[in-house]
Amino acid sequence: MGNRLQKLCASIGLAALLGGFSGVASAAITPPADTAPSGNCVFDLGNLPRFSGKIERLLPGTQGDAVGALLTDGTEVEMPPGLAAQDHHLRAGVVLVVKGLAAPSLHLVRALALSGKSDLCAAPMPELVTSAPPANAEGRIVRLLHDGDGALNGAVLNTGTVLRVPASGARTNFLRLGVPIYAEGYGYQTAFGKLVVARRLGPDRLQAIHVSDEPLIPRGAPPGSTGYDQIEAPGGTE
Structure with missing residues (x-):
């Protein structure tokens, strides 16, 4: 009787153990019940909040x-x-x-x-090749904006204009809540409001400084002059 009871308990324990492993394996490959399908997403976003x-x-x-x-x-x-x-x-x-x-x-x-x-991820968009016209914006900062890494990269003004600045502009002390700001660069009038990408930034127009991360293009010879059609080789020699 003792041996039969011992064998029965061992069998129950083995079944429970196998059932436990089976449950762990199943949980590892089965997404939660409330997880939306991936839609057009390449990566599995099921575990993201x-x-x-x-x-x-x-x-x-x-x-x-x-x-x-x-x-x-x-x-x-x-x-x-x-x-x-x-x-x-x-x-x-x-x-x-x-x-x-x-x-x-x-x-x-x-x-x-x-x-x-279902989860919908970003789809590739054709890049516009038309250049944006010069634009400026002036107002008081009511909201600071960030990029996907949490770095400061712009502001919303009390006029409703959205201002985006390069990294060199974000490193200045011009982007602070409640302060007046002037920006000069190029802009877009979109269905979602006016956007100005700053190349000059300051508390006002007279104190604005260059903040573009793009290298300055050196001024060449004027049209019609002797050197207008000449391109110097590196080192200054032809």
Whole structure:
């Protein structure tokens, strides 16, 4: 009797052990029940958290699309180009649901996908080759903006204009909440508002300094002059 009971207990223990391994293996390859399908996404975003909120305004990009959003709760959502275009219904007052990463100290979410019945990731967009006209903006900073890595790269002015600055501009002390600012560069008038990409920045026009990360193009000889059609070889010799 003792041997039979011992064998029975051993069998039950072995079955429980195998069942435990089976459950672990199954959990490792089965996504959670509430995870949306991947949609057009290359990577599996099933384990990323969802974030949602009502859109206060969309932020314009240089290709005429939206590259971010400000939510009514104060959150900034940064999007890669081509992501907002996956949902043509995005506009002020609509609830935005994304999957991505959060930087709570910056009130910033880096969106990697729009989340709904399926996850929608950014699709490639054709690059515009037309040059933007010169533009300037002046106003008071009411909101600071960031890129997907959390680095400061722009501001929203009290006029509604969105200002984007290169890294050298972000390293200045001009981008601070509540202060007046003047920017000069090139701009776009988009469906999501005016966008100015700064090449000069300062508290006003007279104190603006060069902040573009692009190298300055040296001024050449004027048209019609002797050296206009000549290109010097490196070292200054022909």
